[in-house]
Amino acid sequence: MNLHLTNRTALVTGASQGIGNGTAKIFAAEGCRVAILARSRGLLENLAAGYFGEPEDMGYLITFLASPLARYINGEVIHVDGGMRRFAF
Numbered sequence: 001m002n003l004h005l006t007n008r009t010a011l012v013t014g015a016s017q018g019i020g021n022g023t024a025k026i027f028a029a030e031g032c033r034v035a036i037l038a039r040s041r042g043l044l045e046n047l048a049a050g051y052f053g054e055p056e057d058m059g060y061l062i063t064f065l066a067s068p069l070a071r072y073i074n075g076e077v078i079h080v081d082g083g084m085r086r087f088a089f
Helices: 018-029 055-065
Strands: 009-013 033-037
């Protein structure tokens, strides 16, 4: 399967099990950087590799995007990766 996801970033919620878990694995296998969220950090430990961001890392962005301040933002890819994208080769 080629989903053309290399060097893309996706946010997958509910990634600890079920469809969310499967989606995160497929996206990662296709070369996508995947940010995963779940109700419990412990549930993600088998899926995630590397740095565990804190909930605030995504929460501030999500709060902004859900607010009226983001009313003109449409169809954007926003990289929340601690600046690691600049080191990608």
